[in-house]
Amino acid sequence: MKLIVADDESLIRASLVSMIQDMESEWDIVGEATNGEELIELVKQHKPGVVIVDIRMPKLNGLEAMRAGKDISPCTKWIILSGFSDFAYAQEALKLGASEYLLKPVDPVELEKALHQTAKYDLEFMRLLNQQFENSLFALCHGLTSLRSEDRNSLFYRGFFVGASIVFDTAKQGNEIPDLTCQMYDDLRKGMNDALIHGNQFALLALPNGELATVGAWDPNTGAGGKERVQRFFQWLELKAACYHPDVQITVLRTCECLGFEQLNVQLQQLQSRSSLRALCGVGGTIARSDLEAASGSPHKTKLSGLLNSLKHHLQARNFLNYQAAVNELEHVLLNKELLSPEEKRSVNRFLSFTVGVSLVEDASPDVMIRSLRQLGETVLLDKKQKDPLAGDLAEQVIQYIENHYMDDIGIGQIAHQLQVTANHLSMVFHKKAGVTFVKYVTNIRMQKAKELLLNTNLQVKQIAEQVGYYSTRHFTKLFTEHYDSYPSDYRKIHLGNVMK
Structure with a gap:
């Protein structure tokens, strides 16, 4: 959100700017004014979300500038600064519609509270805080930071959370499916x-296994509105996933309601x-965590579902030997006396249809299923030529891409799109090759580059953060400190100091 600071004392302006830049939320300070006339010109030019103005200023005082500024930019919020002797002026400012009133010298905590209170109902500010x-x-989900780095009064400790993992299943190949995945991301x-x-707060992120996830959270102290909006969002998500595209099955795996991040x-x-x-x-459809937990109690069903999923990944990797080995093992598991229910059989047939492209009637026997899967392997996998772009080492391509683009906003989904594979498959392949998740690998590269810039340049921390791919200095600092x-x-001072000795 755009912000203007107005005070005729340069030291006070510098102090206010420094306090604001150190805040968790990123404010866009678009101008500083030394008198009321300068302030009016800046308001005309920028139409800011918030103005912080001293009551006593040359040419036009704070009240006069506020009256004129409200006509120019009616949506601008005003925070008034004054001393004890200006109490009558402060009362007048509040009558004019000032959002907050702060006494000098300004306390950083009180300033941040005033800014949050002033902007909390502004959509742009809410989206800034949500980011x-x-x-x-x-960072918490990927183990880049720990919960101890978060304020004890933050939503991560006292808030309520609901989350969902969103899984895409399709037998389609090529650019069409990654495009549909990106469209779903935009819709979400x-x-x-x-x-x-x-x-309330929302997040859309890739989980360590590459699957897309969405999380909603709400503050229990702000009434029922936040919870209701989160619940309605997840109802909307489930309806959208159920009828998104005829060639794609989107499954929503839901958590229970959780208290705090640890439970989530x-x-x-x-x-x-x-x-x-x-x-x-x-x-x-939507599967509750409790249903998955109940199904996981059967080792037979856990092994069977794992083998069925492995067929999908072996097809994507064009790995004929592993695919056929999985089919052979699947045949052995299906001979187990523990029978599947009719509904589970239908689910398996549906899964195979939307992951590997084998169409089976509802009551198809295990023999028919295995025969169809083997035929698929022979007709699809063995016919693939060396020119197939998927035949190369996917993990090596990802590593090379990271080396060239670590400073950009990159994600596993974006790279999977370019390589025409699913994010989940690429994440699995990369983790096996690199020994760490994609996100941790990228973070390690960025931290190493940041360390080099700290020791070999005079760039400011904010500039270094941007050069290694972070546009929030606070977020970069949190990750660097954890690393x-x-x-x-401090790292620069300590290590450069040791070099000088």
């Missing part, structure tokens, strides 16, 4: 923005580890 929430949640982002109000994270990890069970629970157990500025 910060999403950044922090992403729009849906979250529409549901965002004061008191445990349940999201469970959803990832049990995702393959959708082959038996049914793709193309090296030192603030970036």
Whole structure:
């Protein structure tokens, strides 16, 4: 959100600007004014969201500038600064519609509270705070930061959360499916923005296994509105997923309602580890965590669902030997005396139809299923030529891409789109090759580059953050501190100091 600072004392202006730049939320300070006339010109030019103005200024005082500014930019909010002797002026400012009133010298905590209170109902500000929430949640889910780095009064400790892992299943190949995945991402982002109000937060992120996830959270102290909007968003998500595209089955794996991030994270990890069970629970709908937990109690069903999912990944990798080995093992598992229910059989047939392209009648026997899968392997996999772009080492291509683009906003889904594979498959292949998840690998590269810039240049921390791919200095600092157990500025002082000795 755009912000203007107006005070005739340069030291006070510099102090205010420094306080604002150190805040968790990123304000766009578009101008500084030394008198009321300068302030009016800046308001005309920028139409800011918030103005912080001293009551006593040359040419036009704060009250006069506020009267004129409200005519120029009616949506601008005003925060008034004054001393004890200006109490009558402050009362007049509040009558004119000032949002907040602060005494000099300004306390940083009180200033941040005033800015949050002033802007909390502004959509642009809510989205700014929501982006910060999403950044922090992403870092926590991927183990880049720990919960101890978050304020004890934050939503991550006292808020309520609901999450969902969103899994795409299709037998289609080529650019069409990644395009559909990106479209779903855009639709989800729009849906979250529409549901965002004061008191709730949303996040859209890739989980460590590459699957897309969405999370809603609400503050229990702001009434029922936040919870209701989160619930309505997830109802909308489930309806949208159920009828998204005839060639794609989107399965929504839902957590329970969780108190705090720790509970949410445990349940999201469970959803990832049990995702393959959708082959038996049914793709193309919503599956509650409790249903996945019940299905996971059967070792036979867990092994069967894992094998069914492996067929999909072997097809994508064009790995004939592993595919046929999985089919052979699947045949052995299907001979087990523990029978599937009619509904589970239908779910398996539906899963195979939408993952490997084998169409089976509802009551097809295991023999028919195995024969069809073997035929598919012979006709599809063995016919693939060396020119197939998927025949190369996907992980090496990803590593090379990261080396060239670590400073950009990159994700596993974006790279999977370019390589024409699913994000889940690419994430699995990369983790096996690199030994760490995609996100941790990218973060390690960025932190290493940041360390080099700190020690070999005079760039400011904010500039270094931007050069290695972070546009929130606070978020970069949090990650760097977690990585090296030192603030970036302290790291530079300590290590350059040691060099000088």
